[in-house]
Amino acid sequence: MSASESYVLGIETSCDDTAAAVVLRRADGSCRILSNEVWAQHDDHAAYGGVVPEIAARSHVERLDATIEKAVAAAGVDYDQLAAVAATAGPGLVGGVMVGLTAAKAVALAHDLPLFPINHLEGHALSVRLTEKAAFPYLLLLISGGHTQLIRVAGVGDYERLGTTIDDAAGESFDKTAKLLGLGAPGGPMIEAAAVGGRTDRFALPEPLKRREGCDFSFSGLKTAVREAAEGIPSPTGQDVADIAASFQIAAARHLAQRTEKAMGIMGSHGEGRLVAAGGVAANCTIKKMLQQLCAANSWRLIVPPPKYCTDNGAMIAWAGAERLAAGLIPDQAEAMRLAPRARWPLALHEDGGKLGSGRKGPKA
Structure with missing residues (x-):
């Protein structure tokens, strides 16, 4: 060596x-x-x-x-x-x-x-x-069970936080929604599996912080709206659960993409068109698809580590x-x-x- x-x-x-x-x-x-x-x-x-x-x-x-x-x-x-x-x-x-x-x-x-x-x-x-030659700087969307943040990664040891959650983390909201729906743990994969075949437009869920400046996130209101939707169905069927899961998942993905787009604007040319999504929630296919669409619309490149990393x-x-x-x-x-x-x-x-x-x-x- x-x-x-x-x-x-x-x-x-x-x-x-x-x-x-x-x-x-x-x-x-x-x-x-x-x-x-x-x-x-x-x-x-x-x-x-x-x-x-x-x-x-x-x-x-x-x-x-x-x-x-x-x-x-x-x-x-x-x-x-x-x-x-x-x-x-x-x-x-x-x-x-x-x-x-x-x-x-x-x-x-x-x-x-x-x-x-x-x-x-x-x-x-x-x-x-670990697996890509991702040059600095890049914009990091960190979405996991305990953390939801947007960070400018300028180099090893050189970081600037652009946004964070003001209440629940993304993964935490997936876990609690899965528990509410009786799907078990871990919540992310359970919600994603349950959402297959579900209608994403059945429930009108809120768009958190849509008119708020900055890049912070909020999931508590979305989680409350999901609970109210579930409690409004006396005896939910499998289709009801699938619809709630699908509606929640797309709403969470939209919120993540909307706040990330604001951070991309802050990064400007300094980001050189690279968005890295990491953390366990980044493995969600709906979220990845939403971020891919966001990057394509802004001529950025999305990089997501393999799920095991x-x-x-x-x-x-x-x-x-x-x-x-x-x-x-x-x-x-x-x-x-x-x-x-x-x-x-x-x-x-x-x-x-x-x-x-x-x-x-x-x-x-």
Whole structure:
């Protein structure tokens, strides 16, 4: 391995997926994903209709060591070949983040490796570069269970948040709508499956913030309108559920596209016509189609990572660490080892001053 190439181990435990991966950043800046192990916890939480933080943290404790060992073995590397270890340090469910970050600190100490505490949102922001040579700058639409943001990605460590949700995240609204309709979890795939054959025009759902300036999002009113529509049908049939799911899905997609178009206007020529959609909700086909139409109308290019890299995974965390290592953004190791896990951690550096682990506590940060 040349000095300009690096193997990096990544650990991700911010929610309910226990994940570890090893990536190789080549001399030309491209990525080779050597392993990407994800242990999903859907069955552990199914009876509760959503993720239970205490159960998630306990599951990470039970599964993480084996997941890390499996990722390293599958990559065909030894620990002494690693250049660094990266781990999600926030934002997320603090119990889960604590498990992953503590394990990463132990690996770094045991094998004398530099530790990179990674902002989970940065993992999503750079995930497109796992499989594509996406040049900076680009506009990122981050849509996941806990986050809905529009971010100008100017380079590694250089981010500007243009818009965020003022209440619920997109994925959260999908999950709660699925629970309301009795579809189960995870909500995104369940809503998408239920919407097949449903009428998108049966229910007149609101268009949130349509006349509001800026690029912020809001899903609480849409979620309330869906609940009222469902409660207005005494004994809903399968077709009723399909129609509600389809109406909600198209309304959510339109809202995401409408606010994204405003951010495209702010980016102007600086965006150079690239929109990246990342996060678990970006795997939704209706949303992708709406964004494709938006980009075509504005002569932009839409880039969406493969679905397995849209959802939470260790490869994106390893890659964020590899990108920071290549850029010379190596954290002070004493500070990295002292860093406490964060439930909230805004990504944009103009908000947190760029200091590791600092940042204003904002809604849905």
